[in-house]
Amino acid sequence: MATVGRRVVIGAGTLALLSGVAGRAAAKTHLVTMDPAGSKFAPDTITIRRNDTVEWENTTSVLHSVTFDPAKSKVAGNVVLPAGVAPFDSGAMRREAKFAHVFDAPGTYRYICKYHENMKMVGTVIVK
Numbered sequence: 001m002a003t004v005g006r007r008v009v010i011g012a013g014t015l016a017l018l019s020g021v022a023g024r025a026a027a028k029t030h031l032v033t034m035d036p037a038g039s040k041f042a043p044d045t046i047t048i049r050r051n052d053t054v055e056w057e058n059t060t061s062v063l064h065s066v067t068f069d070p071a072k073s074k075v076a077g078n079v080v081l082p083a084g085v086a087p088f089d090s091g092a093m094r095r096e097a098k099f100a101h102v103f104d105a106p107g108t109y110r111y112i113c114k115y116h117e118n119m120k121m122v123g124t125v126i127v128k
Contacts, residue, residue, distance in 0.1 A: 039121045064115060066111060073112055075117065080108065082109065089114075108127075109124065
């Protein structure tokens with residue numbers, strides 16, 4: 001498993017190792033897509049456990065982003081992070097691009113697509 005900032009690339013053997021840890025629930029990966037029927041995240045709200053991964057996939061032909069950086073938001077409150085969590089961003093995601101993030105701090109995270117925030121492309125990750 002390699003970590004780059006808060007981005008994580010998981011090798012095939014890592015999932016088997018994580019699932020074999022006694023006394024802990026295995027971390028899960030949850031999928032969120034960019035809905036081709038409109039500019040929105042699907043699902044737009046997801047509740048996960050601490051140390052789970054969320055993977056976003058752009059299934060459209062339109063450029064999108066997954067932006068957890070309040071400084072890149074045009075509307076106050078569209079991007080919210082729990083106290084102490086550093087901002088992060090997928091960068092530009094073309095068709096079939098994927099971005100994954102492991103959420104290790106509990107709280108509510110609101111994020112945007114920086115290209116479609118004006119179309120209310122906002123999502124929420126709730127970490128228990």
